[in-house]
Amino acid sequence: MAKRLIPLFNRVLIEKIAAPSKTTAGILLPEKTAKLNSGKVVAVGPGCHDREGKLVAVSVKEGDTVLLPEYGGTEIKLGEKEYHIFRDEDILGTLHD
Numbered sequence: 001m002a003k004r005l006i007p008l009f010n011r012v013l014i015e016k017i018a019a020p021s022k023t024t025a026g027i028l029l030p031e032k033t034a035k036l037n038s039g040k041v042v043a044v045g046p047g048c049h050d051r052e053g054k055l056v057a058v059s060v061k062e063g064d065t066v067l068l069p070e071y072g073g074t075e076i077k078l079g080e081k082e083y084h085i086f087r088d089e090d091i092l093g094t095l096h097d
Contacts, residue, residue, distance in 0.1 A: 009047070010088040010089070012058060013044070015042050015082075016038070060088065060091060072090055073086045073090070
Protein backbone atom coordinates (compact mmCIF):
# COMPACT_ATOMS: atom_id res chain seq x y z
CA MET A 1 0.00 0.00 0.00
CA ALA A 2 1.40 3.42 -0.96
CA LYS A 3 1.70 5.95 1.84
CA ARG A 4 0.61 9.56 1.42
CA LEU A 5 1.97 12.20 3.76
CA ILE A 6 -0.11 15.29 4.45
CA PRO A 7 2.01 17.97 6.19
CA LEU A 8 0.75 19.74 9.30
CA PHE A 9 0.37 23.50 9.84
CA ASN A 10 2.24 25.62 7.27
CA ARG A 11 4.58 22.89 6.05
CA VAL A 12 4.99 21.90 2.40
CA LEU A 13 6.09 18.50 1.04
CA ILE A 14 8.50 18.94 -1.90
CA GLU A 15 9.95 16.49 -4.40
CA LYS A 16 13.22 18.03 -5.54
CA ILE A 17 13.79 18.29 -9.28
CA ALA A 18 17.04 16.66 -10.35
CA ALA A 19 19.38 19.01 -12.17
CA PRO A 20 20.46 17.86 -15.64
CA SER A 21 23.70 15.88 -15.71
CA LYS A 22 24.61 17.16 -19.18
CA THR A 23 23.94 20.17 -21.38
CA THR A 24 21.79 20.15 -24.51
CA ALA A 25 25.03 19.91 -26.51
CA GLY A 26 25.89 16.68 -24.65
CA ILE A 27 28.62 18.03 -22.35
CA LEU A 28 28.66 16.20 -19.02
CA LEU A 29 28.39 18.47 -15.99
CA PRO A 30 30.31 17.81 -12.77
CA GLU A 31 28.10 16.60 -9.94
CA LYS A 32 28.90 19.54 -7.66
CA THR A 33 27.70 22.12 -10.22
CA ALA A 34 24.25 20.55 -10.34
CA LYS A 35 22.40 22.19 -7.45
CA LEU A 36 18.95 20.99 -6.47
CA ASN A 37 17.33 24.34 -5.78
CA SER A 38 13.90 23.72 -7.24
CA GLY A 39 11.17 21.24 -6.58
CA LYS A 40 7.58 20.27 -7.18
CA VAL A 41 4.99 20.69 -4.44
CA VAL A 42 3.48 17.30 -3.64
CA ALA A 43 1.29 18.21 -0.65
CA VAL A 44 0.58 21.21 1.57
CA GLY A 45 -0.66 21.62 5.10
CA PRO A 46 -3.79 23.61 5.95
CA GLY A 47 -1.86 26.64 7.25
CA CYS A 48 -1.39 28.29 10.65
CA HIS A 49 -3.55 30.51 12.81
CA ASP A 50 -2.51 34.12 13.42
CA ARG A 51 -2.81 35.95 16.76
CA GLU A 52 -6.49 36.72 16.10
CA GLY A 53 -7.23 33.05 15.43
CA LYS A 54 -7.72 33.43 11.66
CA LEU A 55 -6.34 30.68 9.45
CA VAL A 56 -3.48 31.87 7.23
CA ALA A 57 -3.38 29.50 4.25
CA VAL A 58 -0.17 28.21 2.68
CA SER A 59 0.94 30.38 -0.26
CA VAL A 60 1.70 27.50 -2.68
CA LYS A 61 -0.47 24.68 -3.98
CA GLU A 62 0.06 21.10 -5.11
CA GLY A 63 1.75 20.94 -8.51
CA ASP A 64 3.59 24.28 -8.19
CA THR A 65 7.28 24.38 -9.06
CA VAL A 66 9.12 26.31 -6.37
CA LEU A 67 12.56 27.80 -5.76
CA LEU A 68 14.15 26.45 -2.59
CA PRO A 69 16.92 27.73 -0.33
CA GLU A 70 20.32 26.08 -0.65
CA TYR A 71 20.06 24.61 2.85
CA GLY A 72 17.17 23.63 5.08
CA GLY A 73 14.16 21.41 5.01
CA THR A 74 13.76 17.98 6.53
CA GLU A 75 14.49 14.94 4.37
CA ILE A 76 11.76 12.29 4.35
CA LYS A 77 11.83 8.91 2.61
CA LEU A 78 8.51 7.32 1.61
CA GLY A 79 9.01 3.99 -0.11
CA GLU A 80 11.79 4.48 -2.65
CA LYS A 81 11.28 8.25 -3.12
CA GLU A 82 12.94 11.04 -1.20
CA TYR A 83 11.05 14.21 -0.30
CA HIS A 84 11.77 17.32 1.73
CA ILE A 85 9.49 19.24 4.08
CA PHE A 86 9.87 23.02 4.22
CA ARG A 87 7.94 25.67 6.08
CA ASP A 88 5.92 27.88 3.76
CA GLU A 89 7.95 30.97 4.68
CA ASP A 90 11.23 29.20 3.77
CA ILE A 91 10.20 28.75 0.11
CA LEU A 92 11.80 31.54 -1.94
CA GLY A 93 9.25 31.74 -4.77
CA THR A 94 7.38 29.94 -7.51
CA LEU A 95 8.78 29.23 -10.98
CA HIS A 96 6.66 29.73 -14.11
CA ASP A 97 7.35 29.05 -17.79
